[in-house]
Amino acid sequence: MKHRLSHEIDNYPEPDDVGIIRVTARIFGQDDNSTFTALSLARDFIENDECTTKEDLNYFLLEAGINEDFIDNAILELIVYVDEVTCPASIEYSPGCALKVRLDLIPDYLDEDDDDSEVQEAAQASFDETISIRFRPASKLVVKSLTRKIYNKKIKKEKKKMISLEECRICLQEFSNGGMVVTLSCGHEFDEECIVKWFETSHVCPLCRLELPCQDEL
Incomplete structure (x- = not known):
């Protein structure tokens, strides 16, 4: 077998x-x-x-x-x-x-x-309930125009440990203090490197249904 x-x-x-x-x-x-x-x-x-x-x-x-x-x-x-x-x-x-x-x-x-x-x-x-999804890259121009900021680490104290409040939901790693973070119009934030790579193959926010213009639409 x-x-x-x-x-x-x-x-x-x-x-x-x-x-x-x-x-x-x-x-x-x-x-x-x-x-x-x-x-x-x-x-x-x-x-x-x-x-x-x-x-x-x-x-x-x-x-x-x-x-x-x-x-x-x-x-x-x-x-x-x-x-x-x-x-x-x-x-x-x-x-x-x-x-x-x-x-x-x-x-x-x-x-x-x-x-x-x-x-x-x-x-x-x-294989029931098959879902066919067409993956399309987001517009490079739109991706370049997304809001970017330098991340200043926010922390809280819990049982004498310093715990980060925020992380990139693509790589699941804490945002690096001083690193570049991209904010989408839906409010979700990601490491710049992660989200730029994501939008090379998909035009939707990884966490919600927000759609960016596709590369082939402009």
Whole structure:
């Protein structure tokens, strides 16, 4: 048996879906009961060993008769995959998004050359609520004209520790004192480097639906 991982990101999720990961697993060559779907917070799925989603997925695969070693390997790769997609360095995912990850398990008897297209088609059909999003770069002129300021660190005292009040919601790092911060018209603020790189592939605010003019519209 082999497995494949793929994902889709929803930049415009419902409020209850923000930061949520939907894990969908399907075992091909079995009946309609071979599909599993569960929801979890993305960071909990990666960091929490007791995550209910992982436990339910493991149980589902065991019930389907999948080898335990294969299950352990598949879930480990799934965790690493989610971590890579949602890491602070990612330019396609932000905390304001929702993530859908698909784990396809394909028995060895399904010949890859003959059935690959059929498997791909079936996998796409089984991945419910697919959202097609067209990513377009924001206008370079508009990005250059965004409000910029030098950040002066604001801190508060809590149990004798100095805690920063603000951070960039793309890289999830505290703003650097003396660093350049960009403020969008919606009020959200980001490190200049992070948001400029973000707008190279997307024209919407990472945290809300504010749209900037696209490069191909000017």
